[in-house]
Amino acid sequence: MTMDVKRITFGPVPSRRLGQSIGINNIPPKICTYSCIYCQLGKTYTLQITRTPFYTPQEIVAAVKQKIQDAKEKKEAINYLTFVADGEPTLDVNLGEEIELLKTLGIKIAVITNSSLIWKKDVRDDLRKADWVSFKIDTVDQEIWHRINRPHGSLKLRDILDGMSEFSHSFKGDLVTETMLIQDVTDGAEGLEKVASFIVGLSPKKSNISIPIRPPAVKGVKSSDINKINRAFQIFKEQGIEVEYLIDYEGNAFAFTGNIEEDLLGIMSVHPMREDGVRELLSKANASWSIIEKLLVQKKVIQTEYNGEKFYMRKLLNKPRTIKEGEF
Numbered sequence: 001m002t003m004d005v006k007r008i009t010f011g012p013v014p015s016r017r018l019g020q021s022i023g024i025n026n027i028p029p030k031i032c033t034y035s036c037i038y039c040q041l042g043k044t045y046t047l048q049i050t051r052t053p054f055y056t057p058q059e060i061v062a063a064v065k066q067k068i069q070d071a072k073e074k075k076e077a078i079n080y081l082t083f084v085a086d087g088e089p090t091l092d093v094n095l096g097e098e099i100e101l102l103k104t105l106g107i108k109i110a111v112i113t114n115s116s117l118i119w120k121k122d123v124r125d126d127l128r129k130a131d132w133v134s135f136k137i138d139t140v141d142q143e144i145w146h147r148i149n150r151p152h153g154s155l156k157l158r159d160i161l162d163g164m165s166e167f168s169h170s171f172k173g174d175l176v177t178e179t180m181l182i183q184d185v186t187d188g189a190e191g192l193e194k195v196a197s198f199i200v201g202l203s204p205k206k207s208n209i210s211i212p213i214r215p216p217a218v219k220g221v222k223s224s225d226i227n228k229i230n231r232a233f234q235i236f237k238e239q240g241i242e243v244e245y246l247i248d249y250e251g252n253a254f255a256f257t258g259n260i261e262e263d264l265l266g267i268m269s270v271h272p273m274r275e276d277g278v279r280e281l282l283s284k285a286n287a288s289w290s291i292i293e294k295l296l297v298q299k300k301v302i303q304t305e306y307n308g309e310k311f312y313m314r315k316l317l318n319k320p321r322t323i324k325e326g327e328f
């Protein structure tokens with residue numbers, strides 16, 4: 001195997017969205033259609049929109065097969081093979097063929113795309129072959145789009161939004177969306193209402209709200225605060241969207257353990273809990289409000305308000321952390 005082929009796969013890693021997943025990095029660093037201000041991979045070296053071959057489909061499949069073999073030997077389960085690249089995965093002109101070849105391995109295929117090439121028919125045809133597709137929708141406003149995603153000069157936001165709508169009507173797999181909240185850029189209520197209205201039209205299975213949890217490409221780019229994250233969550237929810245947030249928090253809270261404290265933290269790590277919801281769960285577990293008081297004192301949980309209601313959420317990490325290899 002060449003050095004490049006070794007770079008193609010990583011994991012399996014636990015993914016909040018996909019379970020245990022092998023990552024496929026089908027784009028060399030860092031070639032993208034965008035140069036997002038929050039990108040965790042740093043500045044885009046090559047800003048392009050022309051689809052090109054980077055590896056042969058056979059190289060990709062060989063690298064994935066090797067990873068699957070390694071995982072099997074360690075008795076690790078694999079739920080998804082996920083295209084999550086050091087750039088935009090749909091720039092790979094062989095993506096459709098790679099998905100077809102990988103499907104024969106009997107594991108579901110996911111693609112995390114920034115959606116910028118979805119106006120191209122060949123990209124829609126390729127993505128339709130996947131089982132799970134995530135679209136980036138940070139904004140539906142032209143000016144904010146230029147500010148946050150810094151797209152290639154030939155891209156047009158209207159075409160991208162239309163392409164997403166067209167794809168969503170014919171896609172048989174699971175469609176999800178991801179919206180990045182950046183302080184004073186994408187976290188305004190009016191803009192988020194428009195994003196939510198657009199997302200409703202796509203009927204996604206789920207929408208994720210995220211914040212940058214690793215050092216961003218542009219210095220000074222900040223995540224929204226907890227109140228704005230909660231407000232964004234409520235705006236999406238009010239429009240009937242199945243929403244979760246992908247934020248970072250202190251400690252590990254994947255587990256549903258039967259331990260009320262751990263369970264509360266687990267729920268609060270993906271969405272805010274309204275006070276009455278917290279009280280209901282506590283009463284089912286015959287536990288008292290003192291647990292919440294303790295978590296507030298320990299700063300594991302934060303109280304926030306929206307429309308006069310109290311909500312409880314996991315505390316965010318204070319500082320962005322450095323990316324670990326293969327994480328997504």
Ligand code: SF4
Pocket residue numbers: 032033034035036038039040041044085086087088114
């Ligand atoms: S689309 Fe993804 S890879 Fe490309 S610049 Fe934005 S965050 Fe980075």
